[in-house]
Amino acid sequence: MYEPEKVRRAGYAPMNVEVGRRGLHTRQSIVRSAARLFLERGFHGTSIDAIARAAGSSRATVYQYFEDKEGIYRELAAQCVPAVLDHANRLGPLGPDADGMHNLFDWLEQWAALYEDHAVVLLGFPGLGPSAGIETTDYIADQYVSRVLDRISTAPVGAVSPEDVAAAVVRIAHMVNLYRYRGMWDLPSADAVTASLTVALQLLLFPDTPHAVLETVGPPGGSTPTTSAAPAGPTAAAPSTPVSPVRSDIVAAASALFAERGYYAVAMDDIASAAKVSRATLYRHFRTKVAILSELTEWAVVEGAGLAADLQGLADSGFTRDSLHAWLGRYVRFHRAYGSVIQTWYDGGLNRQLADAVGTGIGPFQEAATALLARSGLPRGIDIRVGAAIFLSVLGRLTELTMTKRNVDTDYDSADLMLEVLRRALRMSFDDENGTHGGRPRLDQ
The missing domain is CATH 1.10.357.10 (Tetracycline Repressor, domain 2)
Known part of the structure; x- marks a missing residue:
């Protein structure tokens, strides 16, 4: 784990006082306690007083080591930088063959492990919650996507631009792992999520990947996941306050x-x-x-x-x-x-x-996406719960991408990219295609 070579007290203590072993222990205790609270309560839901109590220190002691809460988060992000950027570099050569698909699987498997080790920072990457306005995490996200783009740019990804494909791959992998980490949507184990993600993202990158190659990575035991829709959830109530x-x-x-x-x-x-x-x-x-x-x-x-x-x-x-x-x-x-x-x-x-x-x-939305995919059918190897999570990831993260990173004229231009990603990654079929997808038989037929 990253540790500053020299730890100096700020705030109440003189700026030229170097902290000894006890001070370093105190600083690390503050950082560890903050990380735990950020995960439990969110960055903005955590106060300096709560961090001080969790670390067994006082508010004044926390301010001796950190100017503010953002400073603690920056240190957590700095500790994450080497591991995150190393992971981006570990994405091996991609292609519509078994080697390319297994390279993608290995990288996504490491994604899940990376989330376990650095969730407090990855929850804000890219474009979510705690990282808003904190330059260190923005830097990590930009560098990460740039390195993934370097690898994807060497692959023939077809009509979609490499920039959009790289952004979609990172955002989908990130959000589905976020859903899994937070126990949402009754997602399966990390291994099963990774296997389903691999099939979907392989198809996003290389829609013509042969059926036999796709089957080299699948859910544990090779079972085909159920395609039944999720039970209906609570009905939304109308706003209780009269609106003037x-x-x-x-x-x-x-x-x-x-x-x-x-x-x-x-x-x-x-x-x-x-x-x-x-x-x-x-x-x-x-x-x-x-x-x-x-x-x-x-x-x-x-x-x-x-x-x-x-x-x-x-x-x-x-x-x-x-x-x-x-x-x-x-x-x-x-x-x-x-x-x-x-x-x-x-x-x-x-x-x-x-x-x-x-x-x-x-x-x-999750229930409707599940029903939609049950009707359309999914490629073998994609658990329908993961498929629905991918659908939701595309709704949120690619909307955010088109709103902030791309020049689009209308909301329907944003929908163009979302539809193409869904069509490729989940091999969605439409009623006006007579049960086929782009002229190719669906894998579940």
Whole structure:
């Protein structure tokens, strides 16, 4: 593990005082305690006082070693840099053959192990929660994707640009491992998740990979996973608070600010200014920023339930390429409005009531995605639970990618990339293709 060569006290202690063995132990205890709390409560849900208590120290002692909470996180990120970048370099030559696929499998297997060792930093990589505004983690993410791109650029990935493929590979692998790490969606073991991810990402990279090559990596025991849909979750309730025009304007202004800057970087005064209301008016409607987030969450749950129901309708009655593309475009608009709510939840800093509300809102998407894939059929070797997790990863992370990294004219342009990734990675078939995918028989037929 990375350790600074010289550890100096900052804050209350003179800047030229070097810390001895006891001081180094104290510093390491603070960092370890912070890492544990960041995982349990989220970066923004952890206070300096909580870190001090967990480390058996005082607030003053923590400030002797670190200027602020971000400084502790930067040190955790610095400890992660060598392992993360080494992992990016371990991606071997790729190709539509057994050697290429096994290189991909080995790399994804190491991804899962890397998550176990460095989850506190990887939870913020790329573009999630704790890393917002912390340059060290942004640097890791950029360098990591760049190194993966170097490897993918040597592979003939077809119509999709190498930049988009690299971004999709990293984001999908990251998010599915995040879901697994947090015990979401009843995902199988790490080995089974890795096997399914390998098949999906191999197809994303090389859609023409022969059937025999794909079967060289599969779920433990070679069993074909069930394709039954998940049980229905709780029904979203309508917002309990009557919505006045002023209140609606406040929530809409807050939503735009949260999306632009992140929830934790926005102050109540910022919201009042953006909504063009006085502080008195703002506080008459909402006493705290959490209250605004709570109402925004209710909006997201209700609108998301309708969108998920429409996806379920496509699964029940059949879907064409155009109908799924149209739905994806609508999802992009939804994510623009409410992505900050979901992102804040993933950071782990929300109270339990809000976290449960957002979880209730996300659940129907997972159920609908499972039903959609059950209708379409999946390549052998992809567990349907992992397939649904990949679908959700594409919805969130590729929407974020197209909104921030690519120049797109409309939400439906963003949907173009999402549909192509889903089509390739999951070999989705559409009703207007007569049960075939791109002229090739599906692997489950």
